[in-house]
Amino acid sequence: MLTNLSIKNYALIDSLSVNFKDKLSIITGETGAGKSILLGALGLVLGNRADSSTLKDTENKCIIEAQFSISNYLLESFFKENALDFESETIIRREILPSGKSRAFINDTPTTLQVLQALSEKLIDVHSQHQTLQLSNSTFQFEIIDAIANNFAKIESYKRGLVLFNQLKKELNQLKATQEKAKEQYEYNLHLFDELNKAVLKVDEQEEIEESLDKLNNIEEIKLNLSEAQSIGLNDEIGLQTLLISFTNNLNKISGFSKEYKELFDRAFSLKVEFDDIAAEVENLNETIDFDPSELVKLNDRLQLIYNLQKKHGVKSIAELLVIQEELSVKVDAVENSSGIIAKKENEVKSVAEKIDELAKTIFQQREKAIPVLVKKLEKSLSNLGMENTRFQFKLTHSNQYFVNGKDELQLLISANKGVNFGELKKIASGGEMSRIMLSVKAILSEYLKLPTIIFDEIDTGVSGDISQKMAEIMQQMSENMQVISITHLPQIAAKGKQHYKVYKQDIANNIVTKLIELTEDERINEIAEMLGGKNITTTAIEHAKELLS
Structure with a gap:
């Protein structure tokens, strides 16, 4: 509920502050007194664009504040999502600087116009003659029907499902596109993969082959040196083994005379044992070493294969080739297994589609039930407003297309008089009739929804007499469930208000200013x-x- 509006330095307003109350409030004033200025200022608080031309004194900033009592509006989650401090008495402030720049605050926290507009939609509905055009908008028509049908929770579930459905469809299309692209490279990738796979590469294989080839290519020199080493070590007369035996025996003979000699003998004996082992291994290698031309060819061929693969793929090691082999395997598998992956994704899409289709069907059925209720209420209300011959037709069709609020298409037709064919609302109804229809719609909605504060800006234009009395009664009835503010020029409506405000101009020292007071x-x-x-x-x-x- 709007509880206070404060305006400083805006258009013809120097400064004013007015407290608003619940039920039905009336605002009256002569044409040109400044009622539109009041709404313009309120519009800035609600997030409308502004510039320095709205300033009364261009040297000072314009400040507009609106205070709302929102404890029953269930807006805590909105404030939390937008990093705002929740207050049961929330103050929205808008400042327009002389430079034309503006700032917006919610409970003293700076905010954006987008957040301000989103919040204001939940707090106040300023209804002017221009807004009667909403009646011709199918989205608005669906909102009326869905309020009576109690469809909003189902529509929210449908919307969440539709988001998931569209995401899965996008993923499916990407998979199919990727598959088509991968198919173009499949044969070549498969050839490369098979080539690497058949090579059966091992990480350390290249080093081992290069070492083996080094031995085979130097086999004669290796054989010669092993033979000479064997002769030096094992010659019966002057071989190192014979000399070490004599050397060790001499030290053994004196090892018992001191600890020092004993240590020398032990070291010499260890040396002899180690040399015996080396000599035996040299003898064994010399006897087993053999030149195998076929092995040399085999190893050379294998190494050349590795070199060719490395050159082909632009790498320098088998480890890098194995990484490429794994990547090629993934690409090949992606094509070979893509049908299964795509089929799985298609099943996901189908499953979600079935769920939202079922929701959409339920929404449609509830709408079908709600439409006769809405038509009856509208025609009854409008009959009281002097449109007793008005008839409505809501043509609801369940389609195969997914819309944001279901799968239905809607056409609203109206007949304003007996014997007159049904036609589109905007072509049949006059401005005054549209205003009465909109008032009836808002009144019906107030029975089903917790509507925000509503301001009717001369919705009574084009009506008078008994009709204005009936319109006043509807507004008064609506105000039992919500705050209603009506800007009117009709005394019948003005008299129904719980409180009455007057907008007027005053000449103060040759300075025309707009004032607003609550009347006694x-x-x-x-x-x-x-x-x-x-x-x-x-x-x-x-x-x-x-x-x-x-």
Whole structure:
């Protein structure tokens, strides 16, 4: 509920602050007094664009504040999602600087116009004649039907499902595109993979082959040196083994005379044991070494294969070739197994589609049930507003196309008089009729939804007499469930308000300013009397005003 509006330095307003109350509030004033200025200022708080031309004094900034009581609006999650401090009495402030720049605050926290607009939609609905065009909008028509059908929870579930469905469809299309692209390279990748796979490469294989080839290519020198080493080591007379035996025996003979000699013998003996082992291994290698031409060819061929593969793939090691082999395996598998992956994704898409189709069907069925209820309520309300011959047709069709709120298409047709064919609303109804239809719609919605504060900006244009009395009764009835503010020029509506405000201009030192005051009971009688009979208020007008107020 809007509880206070404060405006400083805006258009013809120097400064004003007004408190608003619940139920039905009335705002009246002569044409040009500044009612539109008041709405313009409120529009800035609600997130409308602004520039420095709105400033009364271009040297100072414009400040507009609106206070709302929101404890029953269930907006805690909105404030949390947008990093705002939740207050049951929330203040929205808009500042327009002389430079034309503007700033917006919610409970003193800076915010963006986008967040401001999103919040204001939940707090206040400013309804003007221009907004009656909403009636021709199918989205708005669906909102009316869905309110009666209690469809909003189902539609939210449908929307979440639709987001998932569209995401899965996107993924499926990407998979198919990737598959097509991969197919183009499949044969070549398969050839490369098979080539590497048949090579059966091992990480350390190249080093081992190069070492083996080094031995085979130097086999004669190796054989010669092993033979000479064997002769030096094992010659019966002057071989190292014979000499070491003699050397060790001499030390053994004196090892018992001191610890020092014993240590020398032990070291010499260890040396002899190690040499015996080396000599035996040299003898064994010399006897087993053999030159195998076929092995040399085999190893050379294998090494050349490795070199060719490395050159082909632009790498320098078998480890890198094995990485490429794994990558090729993935690419080949992606094509060979893609049918299964795509089939799985298609099943996911189908499963989600079935669920949202079922939801959409339920939404459609609930809408079918709600439409006769809506038509009956509309026609009854409009009959009271002087449109007793008005008839409505809502043509609802369940389609195969996914829309944001279901799978239905809607066409609203209207017949304003007996014997007149049904036609589109915007072509059949006049401005005054559209206003009465919109008022009826809002009244019906207030029965089913917790609507925000609504401001009717001269919705009564084009009506008078008994019709205006009926419109006033509808607004008064609506105000039992919500705050209603009506800017009106009709005394019948003005008299129904719980409180009454007047907008007027005042000349202060040759400076025209717009003022807004709440009228006392006597002031209210005079205001309504003036609305009834003009500036020259008569006793009859006063009595008539009192009668309306009573």
